Amino acid sequence: MTTLFTKPKPSTLHTLTVDPLAPYNRVYSLLYSLGILALLYHHCTTFLASPSFLPLPLLLADLVLAFMWGLGQPFRWRSVRRREFPDSLIDMVARKNLPALDVFICTADPHKEPPMSVVSTALSVMAFDYPTDRLSVYVSDDGGSEVTLFAFVEAAMFARYWLPFCRENGLKERSPEVYFSSSIGGNSDKMKLMYRAMKEKVEGALQRGYVTGNDLIATPKETEIFKKWKGFTCHDHPSIIQVLLESSKDTDITGNALPNLIYVSREKNINSPHHFKAGALNTLIRVSSVMTNAPVVLTLDCDMYSNDPQSPLRALCYLLDPAMASNLAYVQFPQHFQGLNKNDIYGGELKRQFRINSRGLDGFSGPDNMGSNCFFNRQALRGSHSSPLAPLGSHDESEPRACGSLRLDSVLKRAHEVASCNYEVGTKWGSTIGFRYGSLVEDFHTGYRLHCEGWKSIFCDPERPAFVGEAPKNLDDALGQIKRWCIGNLEVAISKHNPLTFGIRNASLPVGLCYAHYAYWGLWCIPLTIYAFLPPLALIYRKRLFPEVSDPWFYLYAYLFLAAYLTDLMDFLRSKGTIHRWWNDQRIWMARGLTSCLFGTIQFALNHVGISTPRFNVTSKVMEEEQSERYDKGMLDFGVASPFFMILGTSAVVNLSSFVMGIARAMRIEEVFNEMLVQLFLSGFVAANCLPIYEAMFLRKDGGKMPGNITLISILAAGFLHLIGCFMFII
Template sequence: MFSNDPQTPHRVLCYFLDPKIQSELGYVQFPQRFRGINKSDIYAYENKQLFEIHPRGMDGVLGPHYEGTGCFFSRRVFFGAPSKFLPPENPQLGPNNVVDKPIQSPKVLELAHHVAACNYEKNSNWGSKIGVRYGSLVEDYFTGYRLQCEGWKTIFCNPDKPAFYGDSPITLIDVLNQTKRWVIGLLEVCLSKYSPITFGIKSMGPLMGLAYCQYAFWPIWSIPITTYAFLPQLALLNGLTIFPKVSEPWFLLYVFVFLGAYGEDLLDFYSIGVTFQKWWSDQRMWLINGLSSFLFGATEFFSKSFGIATLGFNVTSKVLDEDQSKRQGSMEFGIPSPLFVPLTTAAIVNLAAFAWGHVEVFRGRNGLEGLLMQMFIAGFGIVNCIPIYEGIIRSDKGKIPTKITLVSTFLAFALYAAAYVTLRN
């Protein structure tokens, strides 16, 4: 990240020097903005829900979560709750210490080297009771959450001119790996003694507790997303209807839920001036993450919990090479990652189910009235999977590797065969 507006510190001081809020103000958070985003933001890396829409809502209660960058802290916030001060082991590192020696003096340089080496953290309260809180891969989320649980209030500042800019990932695998790391870190908080659903609601109240819960329970979304990506389609391939017919009253409930959820999400994006193209990319990436990052992140976390695997920290690459710069606007796959397997499998199953549904209707075995909902879900899946189909047929370095396509095709047939045997029995 880098500064984009030299007036930003002045704007922040207007909050920190306000006597009405000064004693309880922990930090001022600016939304993350990124360079290198095309007009459709194909990877939805602007994360408008996470970085702008949700913080606006939280700003009306105790304030936004800490986003990891673009944030100004009060030094006092790292030393306990507003009403309770935990003095540092080294008084020279305290929030009220004033350095009265030149910056080049030996004592100041010695202290600077001591802090830079991080030795001051050893056998101290830093990381547990004060300072940046450790114990999770999402240390930013965990730190802001713990600070607000202590009683600190925060402010969301979103000026017209972006205060900061950063670089965005340029391949799909980078985005998925980063989201997977977030998921693992969120589960570490969610299933600890500091879980937002218990500790958070008790400390901050139900509104802020639930606001943090909706992040902490991201991995759970992999269950309904995976279910809707495969179950209706496999039933359709086997000629089984599982949804109400168009003429039945329950059909209207499904229509209401779908239109209500997507309509509300679209209005949220329009309220902050985001185009339809970027909203579509965001909801598509939500489904892609549900089938990959959420699913693999949860699996990796629970495997590690049972001693089967260890966590890995994948650094996100944000370097754009010459070939990739020519292909901007298309999803970059390139490597045979297991994260691509469920995406490609879902694309194949949805396409096959949509085509077979038309065959069933034309043959008259099942009327369109009974299959409409399942055909709509399969069709909706196809529209969301267009970048996957493009990745399969492409011939450049950014294509989905042939190995992934073959494995996914085999899994699609295996799922169909398993569903066939199950339904016939």
């Protein structure tokens, strides 16, 4: 058994550089804070001088904006960049002394997460530049699909050829799906034919929804495996654990050992809570503890393939550093996405969340957990800071790891026990052990709680992306994903582990504020909804909400708006973004505030008072051909009758109509520009961001146009708001 901690010299394994702009960012935070205080003072004095209803919503909006701005400032106080040296690690630590590694891959729906995509992810990590006898890959199938298992039975056979092929050709991209779709992969005819044959068999089974005898090679082992599936449903079945490859027995075509490959479908019972992905990951922690018990655990989304076979070595440059290893919980790699169109119309790379803010948190206790691409010290998931070799797999956490063959009856029996529905009853799983329950965003919640328990983390962002996956490429899915995150974050915000109390007390002030920034993400809906509707409606009825151009207070508003946007643009450009991508990113931020944050906050509030709403939907990784073509051309897709699009359409119509009427009035009445410039600007700015919405509502004829009923409802809703404005501002 290999200890996690060796004796390499930490100074030669990695370096850290603090952002040289950090001192200037702190000065900027102070100056902007003074501007916010002056703005709030102006609000209060204006209201006291002339009490009325109109200033109150704007005061609320600005208070929330100030609150969210303040929570996010620590991200910019000590941003750091790291660099690691995996070659030095190998020089200092012999490959035979590298710690064992368990990889967890979770999938839940074979129709939204195609099995061949999951297979390609698994094959890419099985081909890591890492000792194969120290590598185990666990696939959690929460959908309980025999087609997914069949895909991995086929993948186990294909791996015998694929892994040697990757080594002999020095491939960097070791996902067969990605490799064979590239121009380079087209030259590997034999391997490509093998992969295509496997893919056709799996996709044929997926279309039927079951595996037939013709799909199988009909070995006794296969027959035994698939007999077990009769009568199962994805919501009610016993635990299923299949060792498809065993390193001590199975070899590739060159005679080298293959990694362990284990399929796990935990027991499901409609009367037992399953805790979504967190429950699946905790099952994998226990099953792997019984079977392999590697001290390092990598969690991966099912579509997030390895793009750099040396990524485990990069993570170990930190995990094997004795200066930090005792309290280092995980090393987080950022999420990168393939196939984003040139200008990233849906803001899919989430540059601020996955890159900019993570570097900021890394200057304190380390980045939050992003749910994928994360190398954990297994001990951190055990709930204690004791020896990393402490075993895990039983209620008292004292039972040693099983030795010998993974297929031994005693090993499999114990693995089935820890994968049962009732195993966690009466234990601390999900509270202080494993991935934490109580939130849809188990990754955020778990990383936050680990930091509160004294653990640290590292953000590892090498030049070549270590992992690459799929982002939602239609607008409804993109907004739906953020809505789910908003709900999960709010669940943390109102729990006893509120970052503003528990987080600041148990981690630090900057860390607590940063986590609170995410926890209260849903509150963006308040200022964005108010600013989307109140100023344009007041403009129509010539009700001034902001200072005139001739008023000195006007320049305070101009400063606060321009400084915030220019700072955001500068951060974006410094993180290798473009102006066009930044424009789309800020546009989608406003769209999320009006849709994802608003609907997520409402759904959270309903759940909180006991009104049942849908809890979790898997984001689809499947994309229709026409939809893909529109995305590649940079055309936003509004082709489904989504309530998200109704509110976006309503906002677009309200702001366009108010802007046109405001300009028309300003051309006739000279003083209107002086009185209403801020409201004219806001309506025009929103209208400029809504150009794709107007095209989808009135000009486009393709499948991505906005459905006629959504357009009609949006126009009627805008008219209704104008009517309400009449009562608010005139009557």
